[in-house]
Amino acid sequence: MPRQLLVTPDVASRTQIAAFASQLAQALARGTRLVQLRNRSLDADGYRALAESALALTHAAGAQLILNPPHDVADRWLDVTGGALAATVPQADGWHLTSERLMACDTRPAHWRLVSAACHDAAQLAQATRLGLDFVTLSPVLATTTHPDAPPLGWPAFTALAEQTSVPVFALGGMRAETLSTARNAGAYGIGAIRAFWPAA
Template sequence: MADGGKDIVHVAVGVIWRGGRLLIARRPERSHQGGLLEFPGGKVEPDESVQQALARELLEETAVTVMPEHLQPLIGIRHDYGDKEVFLDVWQALESAGDPHGVEGQPVFWLTPDELRASDFPAANRPIISAIRLPRQLAITGDVAGYGEAIDRCVLGVERQGPSLVMLRLPSLSLEAYTEVVERCLQRLPAVELLVHDRPELVGEFPVAGVHLSWRRAAVLSGRPVPEGHWFGVSCHNRDELAHAAAIGADYATLGPVLPTRSHPDAEGMGWERFAELANHAVLPVYALGGTAPELLDRAIKSGGQGIAGISWWWSTQSTEAT
């Protein structure tokens, strides 16, 4: 039972990929949230694993076959609709077979990630769309005193490690120097999505992907500081901060420190068990931050995270840890 006495409906949800597109269905008009789009799936029965339930539901609803062992966890979402509370247990499949069609008469079709609009889906599906579009690794710059060094290290790090999403966290730079870094990195790294840090006003001035706010900046907000269509992330450290980030419309959060870091080796991290507890109760994608590395990516995902965020695994040296 959920808090307040309502039953929690455990739903297995499938993000099924083929040729860069995703399998989408339209909910029957007579159903809950009827007429909206959805990722296919259905209720988990008491004698089933979530993977078994999803494979069964996909076959029954769309005639698509997936092997339970090929499913990968994407995100878990708890959402209270007022009349019911659901836990969406979302898994993705890169391999599937069969010609999809609506076995129960519902329309099914394929859409690219860019064609997914949150307003076309039930409210609980918005974090799924974010999780689909966000990469598994969020690279964060180390702090440096000069903008030229920041630009060179950023370019070198991208060339070596290939991150597709980079947060420009450079607190020692003046606004003028920071702006120069943004301009030059946009020119030299056209294939990389760049996030500005604690400077949401720059989102309107430059074609950056969005903004990431420290908890100090996010704590005083009551809504999104940037328009929809731009990423908005928040640094969080506990359950209450994650809840606030979701309430003000954040698309994702970082959570940590998970493990001790090079800059704070004596500071105890929350550990993977606590990270998993918090990430699995969050209603937005969560990156593990602090002491992470690419070899820990699978651990982060299996713990309910979107992936890893950090500095040391892509930045040559660092002087501060992201907070």
């Protein structure tokens, strides 16, 4: 599994998908091989169009795509008891659970080769471990403009939490490409970021 996870920035409307695809293609050309398609603005049809565009690009580059749709879309597409809903879901490589959905799961979501989750504390990490997830993000490690009100963990607390799970942990929040060695020394498998890995418009 790659050591760097690109979390994509939000796409507010379907008219922005072409520009998004151009920037994603640049990120893939620079070596990105693991992408989380995060969105909180589009409806189901819009997110499906975004995912289909991203899938074509990531798979052509030999990269993997993890879906992280808006909450209402996830409610339609994913059954937290483990099955998939009837809606036609893009055939991505995996699914990313929010921390709230992670804690509501009784079993690992079915039909996905990779399942990841957002974790912020020991209880969430324990749940991810119990479900046998493939990796988690643990955040925020450092101060981040994406979530300015969230108090950062700092590296010592990150290390203490990461030691509590056997699941690979990606450090998220304030990460840059050059932070990878620091993160690895602190017990991370890799790092995740939006701004650090996303090309400028």
